[in-house]
Amino acid sequence: MNRLQIEKLMNPYLDHLQPYPFAKLDQLFSDLAPAAAKTRIALSIGEPQHESPAFVVQAISDNLHRVANYPSSAGLPELRSTIALWLKRRYGLPDIDPDTQVLPVSGTREALFSFAQAVVPADRTALVMSPNPFYQIYEGAALLAGATPHFINCTDESALLPDFSSVTAEQWQQCQLLYLCNPGNPTGALMSLDQFRHIIQLAQEHDFVIASDECYSEIYFDEKSPPPGLLEACVAMDNNDYRNCVVFHSLSKRSNLPGLRSGFVAGDAQILRGFLQYRTYHGCAMPIHHQLGSIAAWSDEHHVQANRQQYRDKFAAVLAELDGHLPVMLPEAGFYLWPETPVSDTEFARQLYAGENVIVLPGRFLARKSGGINPGENRVRMALVATIDDCVEAAQRIVQRLEKG
């Protein structure tokens, strides 16, 4: 069978999917060789590198025999109630029903992607909105659901948050689903409770669903002020059944368990009922030993505080190196730096790769042109996930490169 025939057999929406940012990066570096004398330090991938908590790994291995059982799509009642308790503690929610308002998922990536299929009717005039720059799954979810992505720019002028004032009433009317990312990847910016409230009012007025991706919510710098969340904002405006709203959380970043594939969705019971029905067919129920490990993880905050301390130390050390050399600030939350670059973002990434064997991600690969600009241009994303020594070494090499001009 030749290529054309294979393509003809496939869903034409697949053609609209963009290569992933890391594929674009490989292409960008394809004519370069990295500085051979220097070890490779990758700040490009947002994969947590801190150690997974031993007690969670133990809980998983103690329950490996549960591979003998099929897991259910709704997950174990004990897992759902542990998550509901966590949400109440974390966000001060007066009530959340573990049976109807909480659903375990196999990591937020698959859930964010499949959610659009469950929510959005296949109709190209339907808009699925997201911040710009953004986590690329939102775009793929919109396209494969048969809808049209609409990107809302996050620039300095809007404090790196989506500029909702740029969206017209007609566009809100066409909106079926709005993805939020709070804390933002890559910006690290946080929406306030008031900003959440404003968007919830718009969702109710124009009848769309808000999917708030809060998978970085537990990586923050001031122990006394954790990032606010969408469900917390619902309660603050007496939307106690979380109408139109769902949040996505994950153990990947909070607990350094990216391989566990464990997260949850919580909020509006009506939406979750439909999503659960969808998931029964989707067939991605979490293995029972992973659910039991997840119960252990959601029940403990000590390891999460220790994790935050590691990021705090790393950000302080790296920012001390970069200070005065690169316009960069401590983000409000999350584990990314999002500095402006002295030359174009792609050129800066090439220089660092060829000259220093340090890999950063050009911001333009994380954003699309919208309103005449690509808001990722002339910025790079640097994930401080490697060891503190590697992160500091990368910062020193970046400074050396900048000094060479």
Ligand SMILES: Cc1ncc(COP(=O)(O)O)c(C=O)c1O
């Ligand atoms: C903004 C954002 N959302 C979701 C995810 C997916 O995380 P996971 O599927 O591990 O929960 C990531 C992963 O990097 C992310 O950056």
